[in-house]
Amino acid sequence: MTRPTDLLPEGLEDRLPASAARITTAMRACLDVLHRHGYERVRPPLLEFERSLASRMQGIRTQAMFRFVDPASLRTLALRSDITPQVGRIAATSMKAAPRPLRLAYCGETALIRASQLDPARERLQLGAELVGADTIAAASEIAMVAIEALQAAGLTGISVDFTLPDLVDTLAERDGDTDPDQIEAIRRELDTKDAGGLRDAGGEAYLPLLYAAGPFDRALADLRAFDAGGALGTRLDGLEAIAARIAAVHGDAVRLTLDPTERYGFEYQTWFGFTLYAEGLRGAAGRGGTYRIGGSEEAATGFSLYVDHLAEAAPEAERGRAIYLPLGHDVEAAARLRAEGWRTLAQLGEGEDAAALGCTHVLEGAGVKELEQDR
Known part of the structure; x- marks a missing residue:
């Protein structure tokens, strides 16, 4: 019987052995991929000063974080909701003198005060990679391809990558000489909701073609080039095409590529390039990435984040491995040898235990080892 005191807060849950094993297996697979590509792991603290977290990435909202006063310093601390700003701080301070490009990986827990309707979880295991000191096609391509490889290593299939241009409206507004920030924000909002009527009412009729320049990558890119008669987006579109070509050269039709140039959800601090990862059998996105600037140093960086506990929902069931029951008085040296060979062992603690159960x-x-007879 569950007592009221046993209930967990909304958006939080226990992970039982099967689920925890699946998450751990996916996490190890992803981290192994990052390690093989030269990304070195860092471990930022769970808590930081609120001001420090807010200053490292444009668009970070500390109101979404759990905050409280540190009794030691009497300053406000925040429980991280995103690890990327912390990696940016590390790159700009402790590793400021490290050779560039700097490749860093991370994995850790994050928490939110409120979750979105799209993703009700308030605690997430975030894993990612950051490539600091490079804002090039090669860097963006590497990050996107490493992210795809990490998902594949975790056992996900049917992967698709949806490209976006996070600063698209700003670029077009600058081209057209639009300086009214309220109108520009209204245009962004109507593009977010894909509302053609609202876009007209907001004075953004010139942006209407963007609502339809979305879908399969090649067609959407062609529509965007036709829309960009003045060439303001030329460099960005050439960059997207080059990144897509590199992914296609490696993965062919195994990875589906799409383009939604006005998508902004989850791209609070990205600059010219962003992407969202999806996979078969997974509700919502598997992860996101893109280019950005580290606050304070203004150094260019590119990275991606995966939420492992979420993507593990579509990962294969983790293998439990062979397990050997060790009776009372067993040969401890033989048991140690079996563990060294990769077996799992469970030692008997008392009478009446059921080894198969x-x-x-x-x-x-x-x-020696004897196979247990299983009930038919």
Whole structure:
């Protein structure tokens, strides 16, 4: 019977053994990919001064974070909701003198005061990579392709990448000489909701073609080039085409490429390039990435983030491995040898235990292993 005191807050949940094993397996697979590509892992603290977190990335809202006063310093602390700003701080301070480009990886828990309707979880395991000191096609391509490889290593299939241009409206407004910030924000809002009527009412009729320049990458890119008669987007569109070509050269039709140039959800601090990752069997996005500037140093960087506990929902079930039951008085040296060979062992603690019910497939007899008879 569940007591009221046993209930968890909304958006938080226990991960039982099968789910926890699936998350751990996916996490290790992703981190192995980052390690093989030269990304070195850092571990920022769970808490930081609120002001520090807010200053490292444009668009970071500390109101979405749990905050409280540090009794030691009497300054406001914040429980991180995103690890990327912390990696930016590390790159700009402790590793300021490290050779560039700097490749860093991370994995850790994050928390939100409120979750979105699209993703009700308030605690997430964030894993990612940041490539600091490069704002090039090569850097953006590497990050996107490493992110795809990480998802594949975690066992996800049917992967698709949706490109976007986070600063698109700003670029077009600058081209057209629009300086009214309220109108520009209204145009962004109507583009976000894909509302043609609202876009006209906001004075953004010239932006209407952007609502339809979305879908399969090649067609959407052609529509964007036709819209960009003055060439203000030329460099950005050439960059997207080059990145897509590199992904297609490696993955062919195995990875689907799409383009939605006005998508801004989840791109609070990205600059000219952004992408969202999707996978078969997964509700919502598997992860996001793009280019940005580190606040304070203004150094260019490119990165991606995956939420492992979410993407693990579509990952294959983790293998439990072979398990051997160790009876009372068993040969401890034989048991140690079996563990070194990769077996799992469960030692008997008392009379009346059921080895099969405990998940064992074998039993140690002397120095040998015997398979348990399973109920048919």
